[in-house]
Amino acid sequence: MRPGISKILAACAAWGDKTAFLDCSGASLSFAQLHELSLRLGTAFRHMLKGATGRPIAVVADRSVRCIPVLLGAALSGSFYVPLDGSLPEARRRAMLAAIQPELVVGLAEGTSEAGFRYISVDELYGTLPDADELPPVDGDMPLYGIFTSGSTGFSKLVLKSYAALMSFIKAYIETFGFSERDVLGSQIPFSFDASTKDLYTPLACGASTLIIDKGYFAQPGRLAELLRDQRVTSIVWVPSALSMLSRFGVLGHISLPDLKRVLFVGEQMPVRQLNIWREALPDALFANLYGVSENAGNCLYHVVEKSYGEDERIPLGKPFPGTQVLLLDEAGAIIPPDQPDLQGELCIGGEILALSYYNDPEATASKFVPGPPGVGRIYHTGDLARYDEAGDLVFCSRRDHQIKLHGYRIELGDIECAALACPGVDAACCLFDPGKKKLTLCYAGASGEAALRTHLKGALPAYMAPGSLVRLEKMPLNANGKTDRVALARRYCGGGDVP
Amino acid sequence: MIESNAMKEQIISILQDILPGEDVTESTTLADDGRIDSLAVVELVTEFSIAFDVEIPFSDLVNENFNSAEAMEAMILRLQQGT
Incomplete structure (x- = not known):
């Protein structure tokens, strides 16, 4: 059994x-207070669950320090925690x-309830006296937390990750970027996203402090x-749209x-125009792009x-990151080596940071987490x-x-979106393809x-990649996870649902 | 410059497109309660610049100016007069 x-x-109580948070x-x-x-909360959960372990405790989280001991206490009690965003629409949280x-839904507000589930507010839990002897030994290879996948295909699954997987990432992350107890991290990402684990566990592992920034x-x-x-604040890991709020309105110049x-960014493509404004304003700061998927703890790349x-x-x-395996596999499943530039393949992730499973879904687990090529353990195919x-x-x-594929040409819809984003006055772009009509539609x-x-695209793309129609939107529709809602756009502007 | 009444109607119409199903006519806490979030602010700045030819400086991107249609109208009129 691992710690x-x-x-x-x-x-970390030492x-x-x-200040931790x-x-x-x-x-x-x-x-000391966090410990x-x-x-205290771990002991309270232990009493309430009467010794049951390995089961989920859902935590309806907001942007307050009060959430942190709830998450950690749930893990100490032998359960795993599932952070849910308190600002989600009720119907989605219910689902x-x-x-x-x-086993339990923990919230921060008294007097609310979750129909059909056992609900308790944090304040009701503080009365329990902490007793470390009552807490079970928790295996580092058991689930620590669960995160819902982004569900870009409309279906969301809960991915379980172990303490060992997360800490192997956090250790590599701290070493790579040199975090220490002198750092103050400014946290933007909600706790219901895996990317927030960096703000949550970096303090525990190296003594840094985290400022939890209110969404407002x-x-x-x-x-x-x-x-x-x-x-x-010395370090931030934000999604690009949050970073862009400071660069696009001239704030950084004032x-x-x-x-x-x-300044680290994660979760979506960082618009180069905004990054350039940031780099000009903070010439001595380190800027880095992070990549990961819900099926790994933390990030893998x-x-x-530097230019x-x-x-x-x-x-x-x-x-x-050290300790992570990322393979590029061709269509036959063979490894593309790094010295073969320009051969395209699918990103596959292996190594210790890999998630354990999809909760209560052995079928999906078996189909998505598969044996890698000879000499490589389990891998996950990202679809990227x-x-x-x-x-x-x-x-x-x-x-x-x-x-x-259009008129015999292979086209990446992302290349068209990328070209559109380079056009002044374009803030967001989504390119759709209607395979029936053989037509490209660019929404922006x-x-x-x-x-x-249209003039800009003509100068930037070969003629066969030029979209047949352009649709200017007042806003880009987003799905529940804040990513472009391609399904809704396709339904409205591309005459169908199952369009990429 | 657009006449004030017409301006407010136009602001409300823009708000209705960005926040479908919300009570944008009466509410006075659109920003404070998070309905106008960072994405909505970006969209409003773009739409206001097209509709009213104003550039909103970041010092005006504060909840007080986005809590209600009236507050937005007052901000836009002030910015139009300043130029």
Whole structure:
């Protein structure tokens, strides 16, 4: 049995009164308090579940420090935690709860309830006295937490990940970027996304502090920058749309952020135009692209940006973190070596960071987590197509299901979107293909007129890639996970549902 | 410059497109309660720049200016007069 969550919690208590987490209401938790409260809640969960282990505890999370000991306490009690975003529509939260049937739903507000489930508010749990002897030994290879997949195909599954998988990533992450107890991390990503584990576990592993930033700040870029400056935030891992809030309105030119030395982005393609504004404003900071999927703990690839990119270029996904295996497999399942640039294959992930399984779904688990090529253990096929560049860095090409054939040409819909994004006044782009009518439709949002975009595309793309029609949208529709809702766009503008 | 009443109607129509199904006419807490989030702000800045020819500086991107259709109208009128 390998050590589990109790080990790191006991160890981080040695940082004592140093701040571990703080939020925008002014509340904070020291490492000693975090340890004590997690033990307290762990003991309370143990009593409530009467010794049952290996079952989910759902946590309806907000952006307060109060969430943290709930998550850790659930793990200490021998359960695994499933963070749910408190701002999700109720119907969606219900569907998620129904899918996993948690032993307990923990919320932050009193007086609410979750129909059909055992609900308790955090405040009702604090009365229990912490008793480490009552907590079971928890195996590091058992599930620590569960995250719902992005469900871009409309169906969302709960992926389970172990403490061992997550800590192997966190260790590599801290070593790669040199985090220490002097760092203050500014957390943007909701706890229901795997990417938030970096903000949650980096403090536990190296003594850094994490400021949990309220969602409301991201609609107020000036105040957001002032918060980062005043709290002396040193590192951020944000989604590109959050980073763009500071770059696109000129904030970075007016409010200086002298303490910010690492700017990492994850979750979607970083628009080069916005990245260039960031790099100009913070010439001494480190900028890096991170890549991962829900089926691994943390991230598997990273690329430190060391040169300027053109607006129609893609920032590489980069190279694997230490301890992670990332393979590029061709259609026959053979490994494409890094010294063969420009051969396209599917990104496949292996190594310790791989998730354990889909919860209660052995069939999907068996079909998605498969034996790798000889000498490689279990791997997960991401569905992302990539190639190596001259430097041996992996570069994203497209989603496997976004690659189409038109008039004999193979076309990556992502290439058309990329070209459109380089056009001034285009903020978001989504290209759709109707295989029946053999027609490309480009939907975009932004101030650019259709004629200007058409002229731009003509200069940027071969004629066979030019979209047949352009649709300017007031806003790009997003699915429940904040990604472009291609299904809704296809239904509306492309005459069908099953369009890539 | 567009007449004030027409402007407010246009703002409401833009808001209805961006926040379908929300009460955008009466509400006075659109930003404070998170209905106008960061994505909506980006969309509104774009739409307002097209409809009213104003560039909204970041110092005006604060909840107080986006809580209601009236607040947005007041901000746009102020910015139009300033130029």
